[in-house]
Amino acid sequence: MRVRSFADRIGEFLPLSASEREAVEQVQGRSRSLRRGAVLVRENDRTSDLYVVSSGMMMSYVLLDDGSRQILRFLFPGDLTGASALAYAHSPECVAALCESVVCLFDRAQVAEVLARHPRLALALTAIDQAERAAMTDRLAGLGRTSAQARIAAVLLDIRDRLRRGGEDVERGFTLPLTQEEIGDASGLTAVHVNRMLRQLEEMGLIARHGTRVILADEARLKRAAKYVDRLSRVDLSWMVPAGA
Amino acid sequence: MRVRSFADRIGEFLPLSASEREAVEQVQGRSRSLRRGAVLVRENDRTSDLYVVSSGMMMSYVLLDDGSRQILRFLFPGDLTGASALAYAHSPECVAALCESVVCLFDRAQVAEVLARHPRLALALTAIDQAERAAMTDRLAGLGRTSAQARIAAVLLDIRDRLRRGGEDVERGFTLPLTQEEIGDASGLTAVHVNRMLRQLEEMGLIARHGTRVILADEARLKRAAKYVDRLSRVDLSWMVPAGA
DNA sequence: CGCGTACTTGATGTGCATCAAATGGTGTGG
DNA sequence: CCACACCATTTGATGCACATCAAGTACGCG
Incomplete structure (x- = not known):
């Protein structure tokens, strides 16, 4: 662990x-x-x-x-x-x-x-x-101004990124540690609609699902669907004074 | 000013x-x-x-x-x-x-x-x-989980509170410094629907409008409609060490 | 094996978006 | 001072995205 x-x-x-x-x-x-x-x-x-x-x-x-x-x-x-x-x-x-x-x-x-x-x-x-x-x-912008599909895509990308940053190997897919109801409560949707959106993303070929595992099959299109911005990689503290002893 | x-x-x-x-x-x-x-x-x-x-x-x-x-x-x-x-x-x-x-x-x-x-x-x-x-x-919770009416009520209360904290007299109403489109962009709605919700709140007697001025006529019910929580009044820094010289 | 929990799928309803057009207020130039 | 343009507001008609309701299926666990 x-x-x-x-x-x-x-x-x-x-x-x-x-x-x-x-x-x-x-x-x-x-x-x-x-x-x-x-x-x-x-x-x-x-x-x-x-x-x-x-x-x-x-x-x-x-x-x-x-x-x-x-x-x-x-x-x-x-x-x-x-x-x-x-x-x-x-x-x-x-x-x-x-x-x-x-x-x-x-x-x-x-x-x-x-x-x-x-x-x-x-x-x-x-x-x-x-x-x-x-x-x-x-x-906030996602909840206020994007479609259900975009929100689900965003959740998937977010979870994937954070598992990866924790050192997990997610390139060949990962086990989503959330129920569809939890995904819904994060994205402002009902569990039923989350299910449909997951299926839709699957039918579009953006993701693949096998049991509880998810593979982000077409990451580029998934990011576009999610209006994804990778903010973390942009943090820049270089202006700060360097460490003392 | x-x-x-x-x-x-x-x-x-x-x-x-x-x-x-x-x-x-x-x-x-x-x-x-x-x-x-x-x-x-x-x-x-x-x-x-x-x-x-x-x-x-x-x-x-x-x-x-x-x-x-x-x-x-x-x-x-x-x-x-x-x-x-x-x-x-x-x-x-x-x-x-x-x-x-x-x-x-x-x-x-x-x-x-x-x-x-x-x-x-x-x-x-x-x-x-x-x-x-x-x-x-x-x-976030408002955008994800509340109705259009609740979001509009929340915006009105928020603006009122912050004008008041700035020292304005808002008890007999105040001039809303926002267009309906701006209210919509804050609450994740279209300007048209903002208009209808304002009218609805007015018909319900929760607010009154005269030209550009708004009066929060029934504040208690408006707060209930907005699922309002006044967080600012609860800030508590008393645990912090007192000021030195 | 039986139960609970998650997932799936269909049918129906509705809240809000979209499109369209009219009304009213305000500032500008004639 | 009026005519006009421009913008915000208002109102109606229609459509769609998502919610709700209702059954089923699959899976894990006692």
């Missing part, structure tokens, strides 16, 4: 000095295992922790009063969530495990202290945040 | 020490005036500045290749935008003025330097960011 620390994640954005890396690793908090379906945080829970996914796959979502659900984000190893604890006493969203997962809990006061002593880390965190914000704006 | 500096905005979240306030005010950069419709940043522009709206009203948005537009955020005096410059060399979104406006430009390197010397400011900025992220999740 893939495991990544938060230091690894920050390191992807910004080379860390030895003392910075040490500072991040020292704040490493308690681990907690979750089985599929387990809810780590409920909306409105009083929380003062931030979470980093160590292994597995999770999601954050909100529930509306009519019972419907909007998935906000899928969380993969290395991803930070619960940063809203830095501004709110109560969580604005739920977090739950999509499969067996392990998370690491950090107390916000400790995080704040480390950031105060290592300004570059604070900036790196801000940069990570901005990258996620950009991803979120893409999702 | 209402004017607010960025220090004012941060101060709403966190009481600043004299030296902190001074630090923020010293980095105050060049001002720039924009007339209605003027585009400050185009998507993919090379930028290294952050912007704070001083007066007026602006918006950030993305354009899709089919020509449609998704408005991501409305920007009011005191609001920060362009923070993506901290992570990207090229802007992921456009920014334009909705009426005569003034913005203040900050170079990211200067901002980074001030944040490094004043850790509490960095944390306050992170908190502001989190508050905006929470607002964005609400919009």
Whole structure:
């Protein structure tokens, strides 16, 4: 099973000095295992922790009063969530495990202290945040202005990219770790319509499916269908001052 | 005309020490005036500045290749935008003025330097960011899972709240500074349907309209229709260490 | 083997888009 | 001051994308 620390994640954005890396690793908090379906945080829970996914796959979502659900984000190893604890006493969203997962809990006061002593880390965190914000704006535009087919294509590409960034081999297809209902809750559609769109993408030859495995058969056309933009590869922190000792 | 500096905005979240306030005010950069419709940043522009709206009203948005537009955020005096410059060399979104406006430009390197010397400011900025992220999740859930009527109601309440926070008197109604097309681009609807929904809200007695002015006639029911949550009033930074000298 | 959960497929309904045209307000040039 | 153009708003008619409802099928697991 893939495991990544938060230091690894920050390191992807910004080379860390030895003392910075040490500072991040020292704040490493308690681990907690979750089985599929387990809810780590409920909306409105009083929380003062931030979470980093160590292994597995999770999601954050909100529930509306009519019972419907909007998935906000899928969380993969290395991803930070619960940063809203830095501004709110109560969580604005739920977090739950999509499969067996392990998370690491950090107390916000400790995080704040480390950031105060290592300004570059604070900036790196801000940069990570901005990258996620950009991803979120893409999702917003997708929900507001693209077709069902485009949204499904976007979900498939997103999951594929993030599995790959986690080191999985996805070139010959991958097992989609989501039910069609979950895909629907992420893309603002019903499970039934997700099913039809998957079939449509299959009939168009953009993807192939064998049981639970998916192969992105015609990636170029799939990206066009999804109005895909690879933002992560464009992160650029080169303007930042280099690490000290 | 209402004017607010960025220090004012941060101060709403966190009481600043004299030296902190001074630090923020010293980095105050060049001002720039924009007339209605003027585009400050185009998507993919090379930028290294952050912007704070001083007066007026602006918006950030993305354009899709089919020509449609998704408005991501409305920007009011005191609001920060362009923070993506901290992570990207090229802007992921456009920014334009909705009426005569003034913005203040900050170079990211200067901002980074001030944040490094004043850790509490960095944390306050992170908190502001989190508050905006929470607002964005609400919009995401709105686009994915609520009806056209609810989205329009949400836009009206949002604009009202933010005008009020800027010190306008909105209790006896306010002039909606948006065309119906803009409301549609923010809520993922067509201008025609926005019109019908406004009429519907009017017929239901939730709002009243006279010319360009809108009155939120039955606020309680309007909030229920919008599935409204007032997140801003819940920001809580009391856990943070108090200001030094 | 039987049950629950996910997936699949068809029939029908509806919310919003699209197309089209009329109305009203506002600024501009004559 | 009026005529005109331009834009936002309004309203109606029609169409389609996606939701909803309803059955079935396949698969994993006690």
